[in-house]
Amino acid sequence: MSKTVQLADAAADFVAEVERASAANLAACLQCAKCTSGCPVAARGDLKPHVVVRLVQLGQRDAVLGCRTIWECTSCQTCATRCPQGVSVAAMNDALRQMSRAAGKVVAETRVPLFNDIFLRTIRRLGRMYEVGLMTSFKLRTRDFFSDADKVPMMLKKGKLSILPPRVAGKGERKQLFERARRAGGAK
């Protein structure tokens, strides 16, 4: 016996919003859990990937925007590759991360948004990644000075780090590009 569940308007709006932002084809999900079976981080997450899809379908905005799983997804694309229904959990997670940030719902434990912001600020300014600068900023902001302290001298010795930042022309143009992308509605 099937049972019809009528979603409240707010819930239906949420589904549509995630779908618009991700084109992840979420309505097609059959809950077969193949995404979860192949997911490298499903075992540690607070919600399994197929459960996140179901919660989105049911309009559970707070539960999904505030979960840890979306910040532990490695974007490995295994879910999207194997889904028999052409659903992309990886694309859904990108949209959920953006919505989670816009709604101020980011789970406290994750350092991913901070890392992403420093990364993007670095390439806006310099055009290319500057690993020493990125790591310094990240460590200053997280006040985590001791993890991997042994790695820096080793990486320097192995020639894996450039002390000096990269120099690429076109700083003004880059700033414009980032600004236009933001205004076009990418960054919420």
Next chain:
Amino acid sequence: MSYLFYPGCSLEGTARDFHLSTMAVAKALGLELPELPGWICCGSTAAHQTDPLLALALPAKNLAAANGETVAVCCAACYSRLKAANHEIARDAKVRRQVADIIGADYDGRTPVRHLLEILARDIGPEKIAAEVKRPLTGLRAVCYYGCLLSRPPEVTNFDDAENPMLMDRVVAACGAEALDWPHKTECCGASYSITDVGIVESLTREILTMAKAVGADCIVTACPLCQLNLDMRQKDVEAKFGESYGLPVFYFTQVLGLALGLEPKSLGLSSLVVDPMALVARL
């Protein structure tokens, strides 16, 4: 043969040995790789997690600058982002217009993007590579580790079989080494969680290293700067944390190919590897 080369940021930093060995191998094979002038970062994971249009605009900016010439890439993450931008822009006129407004040029999403493995295994071909081998790597038992982003998602990258890619295996076999069959070719290493949540990387690389050891490999061959760094630089930490012992050198495929072409270890940047490969190299 000539391609416009997009090195990407890692090849100027943590993966400088990938860059060095790529150039050395290209020269030995008569492959020209002039650098795309003024290239900028592809935006990587940070962009696609944060801002979908920026994640397309950054690759598009680079690809538009190539003026339709085929772009060659070594980094799997750059490859994935350039391919994703092409995929989205070529199939959606609205996205194409939005990106054009952002980068100030109408890019059509049709500049061909090739990973160096595609160039070696498809455009040059294993037979031609085998004919250039000066020092066959007989007795080397390698597992080829492709990671996530070369083969997935297949409709975007169109690289090779998504679950069992063979391009790197063919190149390694052409070098005279044995490319072992193994199930972890495309498992995830945890990528940039190396910085934000290292526990993820340690548990995932442990599985890859353990499987490589279990099938009897004496080295891992990679095609991605983050995969290489995670498997190589974190190997000792993983051994200590889980009480394992691997001792597996983690090469870039260009370093393995370079050795087979008779190039000096120094010109291939082998001294940048953290797990010392020299005992293994001396044995060959």
